[in-house]
Amino acid sequence: MPSITDFTCPLPRLDYDTIQLAHGSGGRLSAELIDKLFLPRFANPILNRLEDQATLQMPPGRLAMTTDSFVVSPIFFPGGDIGDLAINGTVNDLAMGGATPLYLSVAFILEEGLPIADLHRILLSMEKSAATAGIQVVTGDTKVVNKGACDQIFINTTGIGVIESGIALSAANIRPGDKIIVSGTIADHGMAILTCRENLSFHSRINSDSAALNSLVKEMLEVSKEIHALRDPTRGGLATTLNEFAASSGVGILLEEKAIPVRAEVRGACEVMGIDPLYVANEGKLVAAVPPDQAERVLNAMRCHPLGSEAQIIGTAVAEHPRLVTIKTALGAERIVAMPVGEQLPRIC
Amino acid sequence: MNNIKYLDEYRDPVLAGKILEQIRATVTRPWVIMEICGGQTHSIVKNGIDQLLPPEIELVHGPGCPVCVTPLETIDRAIAIAGCPEVIFCSFGDMLRVPGSTKDLFKVKSEGGDVRMVYSPLEAVKLARQHPDREVVFLAVGFETTAPGNAMAMVQAAREDLTNFSELVSHVLVPPAMRALLSAPNNRVQGYLAAGHVCTVMGWEEYESIADEFSVPIVVTGFEPVDLLSGILATVHQLEEGRHEVENRYERLVHREGNLAARKVIDQVFTVTDRKWRGIGEIPLSGLAIREEFKRFDAEEKFQVGNISVLEPEICISGEILQGLRKPSTCPAYGKECTPTHPLGATMVSSEGACAAYYQYKSYSGN
Structure with a gap:
């Protein structure tokens, strides 16, 4: 995990080293936070105007808009932190519609007492992720709440992007015969979070896969505009996303257990805790439903991209068992992959 | 953590x-074989x-799901304790969603109770050490x-003289349940796959008299597909040849005498007692209770919840399912x-419960 000393940007000098209620009051401390902490990270001509609203120029095409709130605990984890998740999560939701991400709003809810150094570290990683994704932060807000009223820091991001003509991605478009492709190993993010929680008595080397997928999607759409659907399997994991695919389109989905990529250390951690990787969150993976004649081409394009190098065809949309996801087990039997009931709970034994 | 070996x-x-x-x-010819453990059921169906x-081979699912057989009143007692403001209530994850008569432990948490999921009882001991002003x-x-881990936690608490740690105990033992099932007039079980992990701790000496007395083969079996299939094969061999022996097909982990250190700590802290099983009822000498020397760690006494008792809902057939008499899909509910x-009953709650395993992996009607 990078430490604060890995970053070249030194922590700006502020009057306090922790967040105070006054930092959210709109007064001098608020202004200091904006000037010294936020603006240096996100500066661009639209944001720099510091009006009550951002005024935006939009290129031609349909607009895509999405919003997401981030409340992850711990806020720093192997492979990422709440800051890059907040950028990547919203960028990915835009990208799954085939949109080019353009603008982002960022709203912080900060708990009184949060170390300024932690906030700075989160902002640095947001700056880096936004630059990688090519998205501009154009408006923002900060509120400070009493100690105990939130868990250190909550972040909401809303994103706007534009969809070129000729692209119409939707889970409803999936047809029997479509190939189901996953862009890489599953369950990395969820297991990274779970295994680094402080009350767990073993340590792992699992890193979160947090990443912005818009450049991968761009490569995929360049080789085929006929891709039917894209989705990032975040909370609820691959199983939930595929159940959504099946429900929206009315097809059945048949998976091949052997084809689903899971890192050995992730599989090990899942075994120890009695958790099924199919239901564990990802933050830098996508699932695609692609017409069969386009599948190889799309797969090859994905594998040429660093975020898709381990892409695999993991199953097929079928006309049998409509709206139901099934999996062919390694032994050759077939069973259903149901929607999860709630969060997976580690088993007693 | 390194990668886990010996899975593939x-x-x-x-x-x-x-x-x-x-x-x-x-x-x-047809044979009815029961896998004892819910973990085996889960793996078979998955x-x-x-x-x-x-x-010809019918697998019936045994009572070996700890969540399923924990009596409703134990859940109610847990809920009563967890609601006390001074208490930090710790539990393994899958007990949190088990419904008591009116609510589950998650609900208690949402009402402000300090309910925490832990991965080991020793973490609860650590919490007691860290929070001397709270009851853990x-x-x-x-x-x-x-049982060994839960016993060890009390030994540790005694060593540290902790006065703010206790356990709400509802431990059950496998062999008395196996006997009770075979003694039932409507028993269908002809052979057992014994639970590999239970035997890792206890060995298999205590199964030898059961195999003899009831003329049933008992094969110590693991949890992976190859383990389960070789356990089934060994059982079928014995049944076809008319033998009834205890056989070990989990050789890489299980020895006849089990894990002596683990057995010792169980003995040190617990004594055998009669115990109620959810859905089945009371089975004599089928549970563990805290010995007098460790009674100060008994949450049931400390919080005076021993008088809480309730009846099971009548519609649920989980008792018959836990005894291998009926399959989940034959239940009208x-x-x-x-x-x-x-969930109406415990077997639908835990992922190891037969009903939940069927629902998760087999129900083609689940739209």
Whole structure:
């Protein structure tokens, strides 16, 4: 995990080293936070105007808009932190519609007492992720709440992007015969979070896969505009996303257990805790439903991209068992992959 | 943590296929075999092993799911304790969603109770050490598998002289349940797959008299597909040949005498007692209770919740399912009034419960 000393940007000098209620009051401390902490990270001509609203120029095409709130605990984890998740999560939701991400709003809810150094570290990683994704932060807000009223820091991001003509991605478009492709190993993010929680008595080397997928999607759409659907399997994991695919389109989905990529250390951690990787969150993976004649081409394009190098065809949309996801087990039997009931709970034994 | 080894070897489809062939070649007539443990049920259904077996072999699912057999009143007692403001209530994850008569432990948490999921009872001891002003209570349920850890936690607390740690104990033992099932007038079980992890702790000496007395083969069996299939093959061999022995097919972990250190700490802290099983009722000498020397760690006494008792809902057939008398899909409520979101009985709650395993992996009606 990078430490604060890995970053070249030194922590700006502020009057306090922790967040105070006054930092959210709109007064001098608020202004200091904006000037010294936020603006240096996100500066661009639209944001720099510091009006009550951002005024935006939009290129031609349909607009895509999405919003997401981030409340992850711990806020720093192997492979990422709440800051890059907040950028990547919203960028990915835009990208799954085939949109080019353009603008982002960022709203912080900060708990009184949060170390300024932690906030700075989160902002640095947001700056880096936004630059990688090519998205501009154009408006923002900060509120400070009493100690105990939130868990250190909550972040909401809303994103706007534009969809070129000729692209119409939707889970409803999936047809029997479509190939189901996953862009890489599953369950990395969820297991990274779970295994680094402080009350767990073993340590792992699992890193979160947090990443912005818009450049991968761009490569995929360049080789085929006929891709039917894209989705990032975040909370609820691959199983939930595929159940959504099946429900929206009315097809059945048949998976091949052997084809689903899971890192050995992730599989090990899942075994120890009695958790099924199919239901564990990802933050830098996508699932695609692609017409069969386009599948190889799309797969090859994905594998040429660093975020898709381990892409695999993991199953097929079928006309049998409509709206139901099934999996062919390694032994050759077939069973259903149901929607999860709630969060997976580690088993007693 | 390093990668876990010895998984792929026991999931090898080619090897599994060969054992399946041998089972098909060996079986000549119908046999009813019970896998004791819910973990085995989960693995059988998840891997689809039941679909691949020849039709002569019927697997019935045993009572070995700790969540399922924990009596409703234990859950109610846990809920009563967890609601006390001074208490930090600790439990393994899958007990949190088990419904008591009116609510579950998650609900208590949402009402402001300090309910925490832990991965080991020793974490609860650590919490007690860190919070001397609070009462830390651990929900100690399960079979012989969790008993050593739960006993160890009390030994540790005694060593540290902690006065703010206690356990709400509802431990159950496998062999008395196996006897009770075989003694029942409507018993159908002809052979047992014994639970590999229970035998890792306890060994298999205590199964020898059961095999003799009831003329049933008992095969110590693991949890991976190859483990399960070789356990089934060994059982079928014995049944076809008219033998009834205790056989170990989990050689890489189990020895006849078990884990002596673990057995010692169980003995040090617990004594055998009569115990009520959810859905089945009281089975004599089938549970563990805290010995006098460790009574100060008994949450039931400390919080005076021993008088809480309740009756099971009548519609639920989980008792018959836990005894292998009926299959989940034959229950009229299954998948209708009773689902994992709204479980009527314990076997629908835990992922190891037979009803939940069926619902998760087999229910083609689940839209």
